[in-house]
Amino acid sequence: MSSHDREDAHPGDAHLLLEAINVTKQFPGVKALDGVDFELRAGEVHILFGENGAGKSTLISMIAGAARPTSGEFRFNGSPVHLNSVHEARALGISAVFQEFSLIPQMSVEENLFLGAEETRSGILQKRALHRRATEILKDLDFHLPVNLPVSRLTRAEQQMVEIAKAFRSELSVLVLDEPTASLTQHETEQLFRLIARLKADGVGIIYITHRMSEIREIGDRITILRDGHYIDTVDAKTTSEDELVRLMTGRVVGQIFPTVSYNPQQTLLEVSDLATADNGVRGASVTVRRGEIVGLAGLVGSGKSKFTQACFGARQIASGMVKFKDEDVTGLSTRKMLDRGFLYLPSDRKNDGLMMMRPVRENVSLASLTQRPVSNGLVLSAGGETRMATELAERLHLSPMRIERTVEHFSGGNQQKAMLARSLTREFDLIAFDEPTVGVDVGTRAAIYRFIAELCENGAAILLISSDLPEILHLSNRAYVFYRGQVQAELEGAQITEENVLKHFFEREAA
């Protein structure tokens, strides 16, 4: 169907702005992109669609000049180009707005707008001219931002607008937007879409990454689907069904990656009522978790699902509400006390929050159980006990290479993750919260991690699975809560947990 649709979707007269031909990107140990083709016409919104790790980010970072392909070529207006830096891409009018902002918090909006492209006369900054141009750009975009305020004092949505405005400081021909609406309100999103419509009319080509069906329908022209670094298909955005897209995105691998988990819930372990955190990231959320079930916490990045779990675990200050664990009020207890009661939280950012990169695997595995047998008798460590336990767990998780005295920084991302996950087996935990357990790990390791989680659950533990990765929630959880802006938007059970149902609650209610 696809090739046919492709012809229909766009009459041939719109000229090809940008082409990627047989592009491959090899990272040490991983092929992030494998022979991918991609084309962008003038005046179209081309959606890039795929799971986390499918290669979308790699592709756009090469288009933006931030990375170079291992092989293959890019053509711009029909002639081959080598984009060696973001600067060179900018000179061609290619600008990208990444999810991670490249703003200097202490600098003002206008200073950020022209960072790296300051106007000077004989080496002196032309501050007045910069101020004028910054005001012009923002006015033109209809962004109401205070140009003199330091960026750190803006909201995240406003910072996003600054980041978008940066793309407009020179002539624009290709604009790359990586999930730009993740932190925007409904109103700001509409504003952005109006802007996109205007750019389309001006013949700018837009590459747009999103997971949201509604956005694809609203602004998309064509969709290119990537999976595990491979080009899958290019389809029409208006007519292709959601089911079809999901099938293309996940492929037939789904059945193999996700294990089937038998579901037999037992007594309630965790009972949280009306929890709010001191930083206002969670505003009155209630969740219950029972033994023998995997409870998914879904929602966008920043929807409060991680903060909620951290607060239950004692790692974040609670403002109000109650946390009951095994029928005991544990609201506001320290992480140590929660661990001793059988509750473990494994953070999403293994590098910054989870692992001691310069210490050996053995020490990282035993970290949360240093006062427990067999690691120690409470006062004195037992070298033999610790080594035996770490070896056994490393073997069980197939750590590769099997060297527990090696420092963690020398392992691949997936194996680093295993070192951290092994912590959940260092003592008898009743409730284990996995926060984005498969971020940045390859497909093989992902399957292993899912099996691991399923096994823990079948052995009678309760699992909290916090994930922004929709398929993970869809395939693993027995029940799911969808978070939106610090609150539980919906509770779904069993067959109700479908992509459509979950996605519907990712956004404001009226938007769905």
Place this chain on the structure above:
Amino acid sequence: MASEASMSADNRINISDRLKRLFIRLGILPFLLVIAVIVFSLMSDNFLTGRNLMNVLRQSVYLTIVSLGQMLALLTGGFDLSVGTIVALSSVVGALAMATAFAAMPEMVWLAIFIGCFAGILAGTMVGVVNGIGVSLFNVSPFMMSLGMASVGFGIALYLTGGVPVYGMPQQFGDIFGFGALAGIPVPVYVAAIIILCLYLFLNWTPFGRYFYAVGGNIKAAGLSGISTRATLFWTYVFCAAMAAVAGMLLTARLDTGEANIGASMPLESIAACVIAGVSLRGGVGRVENVVLGALFIGLVQNGMNLARIESYLQTVVLGALLILAVIADQIRLRYVASLKR
């Protein structure tokens, strides 16, 4: 068997490769030690004698003890610039208390010595308590906290003495803790040995010791693993100060006076000893036995330069240069490690 020529070529490659691997595994210290021993024994005949080496050992005791404390601060990702002040303050307070107690009850020498040591070590440790509160409770950066306390402590020490050395301690204090020897080995060496042993056991064989590595290795991971990061940071600076204070009392015994201006070079020298010994400035990495070797190395260099009649002002230049060299060597080592990975 291959021919002689090709074998020697093989050997050369092997030796440079092996040296590189040795460097990656052990760091710069063993190389510096070998170079220092060769250079100084060429410069002075007296250097490589048992008597002189025992001298080095005795002279290095103070720096060794202070460096071990400094190592705790570095392990948790901070550092302590107030160790010099702590040495001075404990010396002054200890000497004042001991002299006063001795004057009041001249017949109870041991009680006076005990009171003096107790007061001195307590005073020094209090500086660490303040450091610890600032760093752990108020999140003051260790740099600012210990820099500020260095000034506060030094001021107090000068104020207490008016800048004049404190005399009047019992003869026995200096005789035993300064110049005494047991089985041919100076008493301060025993004190250092006990501290080294205790710290070694503590850091490597207790959960609490492991917490210091964890907090320096990744403070968030430590927190999520049920480790009280605040308490660990607090005790870091208290232990560090207590060790510096012990060194201060031993130094007082050796000098027979309490002085406010001893220990000024301690911050630099103790950090140098740690860094040369491979303690990471980013925290989380460091071993007791290496730090002891690092401190001994600095003592060895100072002793060697004295024997070679190098002027004391120039010695300061050499020490600073060594510290920088050690940091550069560490960076090179990291680059080698990265190249081996590929």
